[in-house]
Amino acid sequence: MRSYSAFAVAREAARYHMGWERAWASPEPKKKYEVIIIGAGGHGLATAYYLGKNFGITNVAVIEKGWLGGGNTGRNTTIIRSNYLQDPSAAIYEKARSLYETMSQDLNYNVMFSPRGVMMLAQTQHEIRGYQRTAHANALQGVTTEWISPGRVKELVPIINLDGPRYPVLGALWQARAGTARHDAVAWGYARACSDMGMHVIQKCEVTGVRQEGGKVTGVTTTRGDIGCDKLGIVVAGHSGHVADMAGFRLPVESVALQALVSEPIKPCMDVVVMANTVHGYMSQSDKGEMVIGGGADGYNNYTQRGSFHHIEETVRALVETFPMISRLKMLRQWGGIVDMTGDRSPILSKTPLEGCFINCGWGTGGFKAIPGSGWGMAELMAKGQSPLTDAFSLDRFKEGRFIDESVAAGVAH
Amino acid sequence: MLTLHCPNCGIQADETELAPGGEAHLKRYGPGSSDDEFHSYLFTRENPRGPHFERWRHAAGCGKWFLAARDTVTLEVYGTYPAQTLEPPQDIKDAITAKHPGWQWREFS
Numbered sequence: 001m002r003s004y005s006a007f008a009v010a011r012e013a014a015r016y017h018m019g020w021e022r023a024w025a026s027p028e029p030k031k032k033y034e035v036i037i038i039g040a041g042g043h044g045l046a047t048a049y050y051l052g053k054n055f056g057i058t059n060v061a062v063i064e065k066g067w068l069g070g071g072n073t074g075r076n077t078t079i080i081r082s083n084y085l086q087d088p089s090a091a092i093y094e095k096a097r098s099l100y101e102t103m104s105q106d107l108n109y110n111v112m113f114s115p116r117g118v119m120m121l122a123q124t125q126h127e128i129r130g131y132q133r134t135a136h137a138n139a140l141q142g143v144t145t146e147w148i149s150p151g152r153v154k155e156l157v158p159i160i161n162l163d164g165p166r167y168p169v170l171g172a173l174w175q176a177r178a179g180t181a182r183h184d185a186v187a188w189g190y191a192r193a194c195s196d197m198g199m200h201v202i203q204k205c206e207v208t209g210v211r212q213e214g215g216k217v218t219g220v221t222t223t224r225g226d227i228g229c230d231k232l233g234i235v236v237a238g239h240s241g242h243v244a245d246m247a248g249f250r251l252p253v254e255s256v257a258l259q260a261l262v263s264e265p266i267k268p269c270m271d272v273v274v275m276a277n278t279v280h281g282y283m284s285q286s287d288k289g290e291m292v293i294g295g296g297a298d299g300y301n302n303y304t305q306r307g308s309f310h311h312i313e314e315t316v317r318a319l320v321e322t323f324p325m326i327s328r329l330k331m332l333r334q335w336g337g338i339v340d341m342t343g344d345r346s347p348i349l350s351k352t353p354l355e356g357c358f359i360n361c362g363w364g365t366g367g368f369k370a371i372p373g374s375g376w377g378m379a380e381l382m383a384k385g386q387s388p389l390t391d392a393f394s395l396d397r398f399k400e401g402r403f404i405d406e407s408v409a410a411g412v413a414h
Numbered sequence: 415m416l417t418l419h420c421p422n423c424g425i426q427a428d429e430t431e432l433a434p435g436g437e438a439h440l441k442r443y444g445p446g447s448s449d450d451e452f453h454s455y456l457f458t459r460e461n462p463r464g465p466h467f468e469r470w471r472h473a474a475g476c477g478k479w480f481l482a483a484r485d486t487v488t489l490e491v492y493g494t495y496p497a498q499t500l501e502p503p504q505d506i507k508d509a510i511t512a513k514h515p516g517w518q519w520r521e522f523s
Contacts, residue, residue, distance in 0.1 A: 242461075252458050298434075301461060303486045304487065399452075
């Protein structure tokens with residue numbers, strides 16, 4: 001594979017850009033692989049990448065029913081942060097955030113990581129106490145965050161209205177090294193690197209069954225024939241329950257729709273990410289100038305990748321009070337993704353009752369930020385049977401009462 | 415917008431006046447039950463890609479609970495019925511079977 005560089009751009013410019021090669025191959029599936037990953041989203045591709053990079057396992061297929069990164073990887077609001085309350089969450093999200101910092105160099109693919117800072121507004125007394133607690137916990141975890149005053153909030157975000165009658169800004173939790181990245185590029189970069197290591201990324205290949213023998217996984221049946229494997233990783237986000245059902249076990253997961261929307265592009269006006277969890281809204285400005293807005297999830301099960309419009313109305317109505325200048329903005333696009341919510345709103349990275357079958361799911365409304373850390377931990381789990389990053393996130397924690405209770409710590413905007 | 419017929423007060427209720435209440439017909443376990451039983455009651459869910467039996471409360475209306483059979487893929491509503499029902503009525507089961515021949519659901523008793 002030719003590497004991307006300024007020199008390569010100059011070379012191709014001199015010959016009408018005819019020399020670029022395809023970023024990844026589209027091979028026919030083999031009869032058998034050592035490892036099959038179901039789901040070519042960010043988490044699945046990252047798992048495959050770190051299996052190859054950290055453990056030398058390259059006889060791997062990543063199979064995807066749709067197109068690469070076409071699920072939640074391409075539908076999120078691209079926010080990356082690690083200001084979580086609980087130790088296991090802080091560990092895996094901070095690992096992910098730190099890997100994002102060097103991802104473009106590591107993959108030789110520009111993922112446009114922008115450490116612009118993430119600000120979580122405190123708009124009630126309860127949130128002040130909650131975020132100060134999180135800031136203290138982060139100090140102990142080695143995650144750099146700080147509690148900042150309303151005055152500092154106004155300095156960082158001049159367009160904010162601090163004195164909203166319903167939702168005044170009373171301070172904020174500020175993580176300066178958090179930010180955003182180009183979400184599609186993360187999937188594309190990993191896919192290119194996996195393909196370069198000889199792995200097969202197989203698109204438009206839907207898994208229709210999981211084959212097993214004597215309690216051990218032996219492969220999958222797909223719309224492109226049977227494919228054998230020694231180990232299977234299920235990394236399919238909203239459809240986890242459906243695939244787990246094929247493998248013969250049930251999950252503590254429910255699938256709901258989460259929505260986002262973008263405005264028409266405007267001049268640069270806000271160079272940080274602002275999250276307002278009390279009102280279920282968060283906003284950042286993309287490089288194109290669009291205001292990217294995310295809201296709350298629907299409360300009922302849904303697989304349609306579109307949500308209820310009244311949630312958008314609630315989100316935008318509340319954000320207009322905090323950001324009065326957006327009141328005349330036209331919204332260009334709105335879309336939804338299917339997120340898999342667990343009982344404690346923390347993910348599951350675990351062995352399963354079926355030997356050789358592993359699952360990575362339950363990222364709920366906050367999976368994008370975790371992609372590299374999740375892949376790193378999942379690869380170690382699949383290669384060695386355990387990983388310090390994932391041990392706390394096992395499937396049996398619900399039965400044992402070992403919850404990683406982040407729903408209180410992080411509110412909606414997970 | 416999703417609209418459901420409230421069997422308690424008899425009106426067609428918009429989604430905005432309803433509060434979702436999760437999967438219906440869960441088997442409840444009490445003191446003396448095993449860890450596995452509590453796990454299944456508290457956490458594991460059917461989460462089907464297709465017909466789903468669920469609880470709703472007519473929160474901004476009559477305030478009462480009822481049950482609905484709704485398809486999570488097409489958003490079609492097969493019907494609603496009173497919360498005091500132990501398993502879905504036969505006409506709703508028939509409507510589901512007509513759309514999804516051979517669709518299986520778990521034991522409700």
